[in-house]
Amino acid sequence: MEGIVLVGGGGHCKAVIDVIRKEGKFEIIGIVDSHLPAGSLVLDVEVIGDDSNLLELSKKVQNFHITVGQIQSNTIRKKLATQLLDLNVKLPNIISPIANISYYSSIGKGITVMHQATIQAESQIGDFTIINDHALVEHEVQIGRFCHISTGAIINGNVMIGDNVFIGSGAVIVQGVKIPNGSFIKANQLVK
Incomplete structure (x- = not known):
């Protein structure tokens, strides 16, 4: 099973974790979130860093998925997508x-x-x-x-x-x- 890193640790992330578990295609390596302390948990998944760790993580893990939700604005999602595309990682559905x-x-x-x-x-x-x-x-x-x-x-x-x-x-x-x-x-x- 391939590993995946989730980017964003809020409510949308919790829903996506459930989908990933049911889908059974990926093993969740951890969550990157700029507002949660490293070592904290979102459901049963550990926060392993913040946005500044994306480059380092991209050298170890190929798959990333943006788990920041979108209501008033998608500015953060777009910024993260640009960062991840620049790192040339896989962005699976x-x-x-x-x-x-x-x-x-x-x-x-x-x-x-x-x-x-x-x-x-x-x-x-x-x-x-x-x-x-x-x-x-x-x-x-x-x-x-x-x-x-x-x-x-x-x-x-x-x-x-x-x-x-x-x-x-x-x-x-x-x-x-x-x-x-x-x-x-x-x-x-x-x-x-």
Whole structure:
């Protein structure tokens, strides 16, 4: 089993740890977080350093996954992605074994797909995007880079979502809508 380092130790990290354990593809080496002391635990995973340790760790471990969440801003996620890309490490997708992803869909790198999310045929998911628990991405949807589709959100067919977009929990995006870059859709909002 290959090792992986998680970058970010907050609430999103806890959810991702659970997905990784269920997926069974990676052994979690530890967590890098600039706000938690080395040696502390997030669930049962040790914090092994902060962002300044990424270069050193990249010489020992090939796989990294950004586990900083995204609500108000994705600035930290983007900064970390740039750092990791510069280190030329692998940025595998973390996909729950109880998510439903169409064989005919296309997903980028560094993506997180949580429990019971669904991605339907001919949908395209951009790099470093989070598809959270119970989110539904219908057929022929295009989602850009660094987006967060929150729990229970429904993205209907042929929707186009730009980069850096946050879709809140329970939001419904009606078929064929175009969401511009940087949009923030509130929880339970209907967009038509």
